[in-house]
Amino acid sequence: MNYCSSCGNSVTLRIPEGDDRERYVCVSCEAIHYTNPRVIVGCLPVHEGRVLLCRRAIEPRRDFWTLPAGFMENGETSAAGAARETWEEAEAKAVDLQLYRIFDVPHISQIYMFYRCGIEGGAFGAGPESVESALFEEAQIPWDEIAFPVVYKALKEYFDDRRKGEYPVRVSSIERLRRPG
Amino acid sequence: MNYCSSCGNSVTLRIPEGDDRERYVCVSCEAIHYTNPRVIVGCLPVHEGRVLLCRRAIEPRRDFWTLPAGFMENGETSAAGAARETWEEAEAKAVDLQLYRIFDVPHISQIYMFYRCGIEGGAFGAGPESVESALFEEAQIPWDEIAFPVVYKALKEYFDDRRKGEYPVRVSSIERLRRPG
Ligand SMILES: [Zn+2]
Ligand SMILES: [Zn+2]
Structure with missing residues (x-):
């Protein structure tokens, strides 16, 4: 995953606040893009x-x-x-x-x-x-x-x-x- | 979903070849973005x-x-x-x-x-x-x-x-x- 599917800006892998593992997070709109089984x-x-x-x-x-x-x-x-x-x-x-x-x-x-x-x-x-x-x-x-x-x-x-x-x-x-x- | 998470271009809802239901497909790189339960x-x-x-x-x-x-x-x-x-x-x-x-x-x-x-x-x-x-x-x-x-x-x-x-x-x-x- 390279880009935010909501706004099209870049995503970065980081641990969101209150979470305990890395997620793809949009650098612009801050949407968290979860991937699941x-x-x-x-x-x-x-x-x-x-x-x-x-x-x-x-x-x-x-x-x-x-x-x-x-x-x-x-x-x-x-x-x-x-x-x-x-x-x-x-x-x-x-x-x-x-x-x-x-x-x-x-x-x-x-x-x-x-x-x-x-x-x-x-x-x-x-x-x-x-x-x-x-x-x-x-x-x-x-x-x-x-x-x-x-x-x-x-x-x-x-x-x-x-x-x-x-x-x-x-x-x-x-x-x-x-x-x- | 508005944008391709691979390349950042727009996605469109359409039925890919050989498929039978609408998927988000990138207009540029043609990646198919499935969503599942x-x-x-x-x-x-x-x-x-x-x-x-x-x-x-x-x-x-x-x-x-x-x-x-x-x-x-x-x-x-x-x-x-x-x-x-x-x-x-x-x-x-x-x-x-x-x-x-x-x-x-x-x-x-x-x-x-x-x-x-x-x-x-x-x-x-x-x-x-x-x-x-x-x-x-x-x-x-x-x-x-x-x-x-x-x-x-x-x-x-x-x-x-x-x-x-x-x-x-x-x-x-x-x-x-x-x-x-
Ligand atoms: Zn975004
Ligand atoms: Zn694409």
Whole structure:
């Protein structure tokens, strides 16, 4: 951030009075420009025991498989956002959404919220950000080609929970991944 | 938003290519400036069966009682943010945090995340945004002086859940309140 979005003058990083951390503050109008974590909402859609995954048509992790998810928009609920993303990426209508898994990803200031859901009519397709979508049995999941750690972990937990017949809502943190080598 | 925070030129509201809603786009550098919902994290702190509430020293809802909560900051987890707010507003050290209640508040583009927690040593005080803090038995809760609908609802549910001995994680949406009159 270089300029004030209110008045167009320069901003400087400083600790405002009464605050305890640096913010971008306008040198002219003194507006404080906060930046906050972003919420990513998505679904874990299941139809007849199989999970719907999308193969990404875009970077990052192009050609890897993911659950439909994306940035929550202003004015929507987290569930509505998760259903919207499922429609946009997998052309599937999410039904019976149940909050399932929350991940904090503090090093990139994101929170993921995944809902379990059904798929209306079992119908799906591929939106503009997906090469294809497909339903996978547990044994067919392409574990080595999953796009993101949060997706891998949510899927592993889902199949474990399914064996137990219980789907508790969990929250945990994903730390920065160390690259091998 | 009037100006581009990257280059300082004007922004205009338009639908970027491949998008489906209006964004602030810079007329010069073409940066797209997204705005997204903000996350408010807080605690429902309990010590020896009593719930810790803070009486607000600031607007909105000055002098009304609330649970300690505030905007999640970049680089922290939701639980760390909830504990931070509990320290800042009630000078209480939150321990044993358990995710409890999520509220979508779409008309103001916010998500609340409340954690149940204990209070280390039962010690608390009042931070700069609080007039005072106090522990309340259920029968003592000042129900007519609760600052926000999400706090009222979380407290009601907490006491109901306590009677059942189960604390399921819930998510629901709070719609715009109609003013009487
Ligand atoms: Zn300014
Ligand atoms: Zn610009």
